[in-house]
Amino acid sequence: MLPPVDYIELTRATYDELGYAPYRWANRPDQPPWTPLTKKLTDTTVALVGSGGAYQRGQVAFHWRDDTGIRLIPTDQPAADIRVTHFAYDLEPAREDPNIVFPVDRLRELVDEGVIGGLAPTAVGCMGGIYSVRRAEEELAPAIVTEVMSMEVDLVLLVPV
Amino acid sequence: MSLVARALEAAGVPTLCLTSAYSITESANPPRAAFSDLPLGNTAGRPHEPEFQRELLRRAFTAAEDIDVPGTIIDTGMRWDAGDAWKRRATSTGVSRDDGGEIDDRRQRLDIPQYQDEADRKAAEAAY
Numbered sequence: 525m526l527p528p529v530d531y532i533e534l535t536r537a538t539y540d541e542l543g544y545a546p547y548r549w550a551n552r553p554d555q556p557p558w559t560p561l562t563k564k565l566t567d568t569t570v571a572l573v574g575s576g577g578a579y580q581r582g583q584v585a586f587h588w589r590d591d592t593g594i595r596l597i598p599t600d601q602p603a604a605d606i607r608v609t610h611f612a613y614d615l616e617p618a619r620e621d622p623n624i625v626f627p628v629d630r631l632r633e634l635v636d637e638g639v640i641g642g643l644a645p646t647a648v649g650c651m652g653g654i655y656s657v658r659r660a661e662e663e664l665a666p667a668i669v670t671e672v673m674s675m676e677v678d679l680v681l682l683v684p685v
Numbered sequence: 686m687s688l689v690a691r692a693l694e695a696a697g698v699p700t701l702c703l704t705s706a707y708s709i710t711e712s713a714n715p716p717r718a719a720f721s722d723l724p725l726g727n728t729a730g731r732p733h734e735p736e737f738q739r740e741l742l743r744r745a746f747t748a749a750e751d752i753d754v755p756g757t758i759i760d761t762g763m764r765w766d767a768g769d770a771w772k773r774r775a776t777s778t779g780v781s782r783d784d785g786g787e788i789d790d791r792r793q794r795l796d797i798p799q800y801q802d803e804a805d806r807k808a809a810e811a812a813y
Contacts, residue, residue, distance in 0.1 A: 526769045528707040528722055529776055550688055550713040557695035558716050558755040565746055575686045576728070582808045589796035607801040611792040613726035619801060621732035630729070630738045639743055652686065653794075665692035672698055679749065680693055681742075682702045682715075683728050684686035 550657050563678050569642035571677040572599065573668055576618060576625030576685040577610035578649035585609050586651040592663035594671065595649040603629050612653045613685050625685050644675045652685055687713030701749040703728050703741075710758060717752045719745035721763040724771050731765065 535547050561568070577586050579595040586593065588611040597606060606622040608615055618625045631643045648671055654660045672680055687710055690700040694716045704710040705723040721741055723730070730738035744761040752759065765771055800806040 526772045529772055530708045531706045532708045552714040556691050556714055556716040556755045559694050559697050559699045561699045565750055582812045584809050585798040585800040587796045587798050588794040609799040611794050617732040624727045624729050624732050627729040660688050665689045668689050669692050669696045680700045682686045682690050685728055
């Protein structure tokens, strides 16, 4: 079994071959902020946030150049109307089954199974691949924090691509 | 996503990041992460395999309960398949061609909405 694909090293090699300056990945070696979980999993209400570019049919799609907007997607209906757009991964599988980047159907099933206590009625779709770390921290993160704070959830599940 | 996780956690909301890009997550260092060794674009599991996807989430949530050291990445043990073929494909930069020429096949990062299809564009334009 090969080790995990090292995308940082892969991007460095690709940019080298193309003659570009190295991509600047977010690097935060300090200890991350920490909020303890207070409830048992079975009592925990979860909010879904995915950065695979998910939006709902009828919403304006994300663009591909540092789009720091968010889309609010209801979680009480099947993922059939969820669309995905992104410049950096193979979209075809996710367009056939959005749950692989935005697992809203699976989370609803885990509530039914009793694994988690509940699912927030609204999920947040956003766009990864924002080249500006500053804009990710100053625009995208606060927008998501504001949205999540209004939900009264116990845990946020973040699904990057 | 790790940066968003850190912001949420600083605001008092616990988080769990799924990931299939170990080195990127390790670098950005979110409070809690659950790694599954899957190709890019399949972070939450193999397509059209609901039980695989549910099991990935069950293991990830269990990890969220278990992690008590900030910055921990646990391995869910979920794998794409028994082989390594997808990793060999994924680790080619795709830049150098056999004929010695070079291609840059990265998609252009356009700043206009990129709809999944034309019907989506019409649906959105009707709504806004």
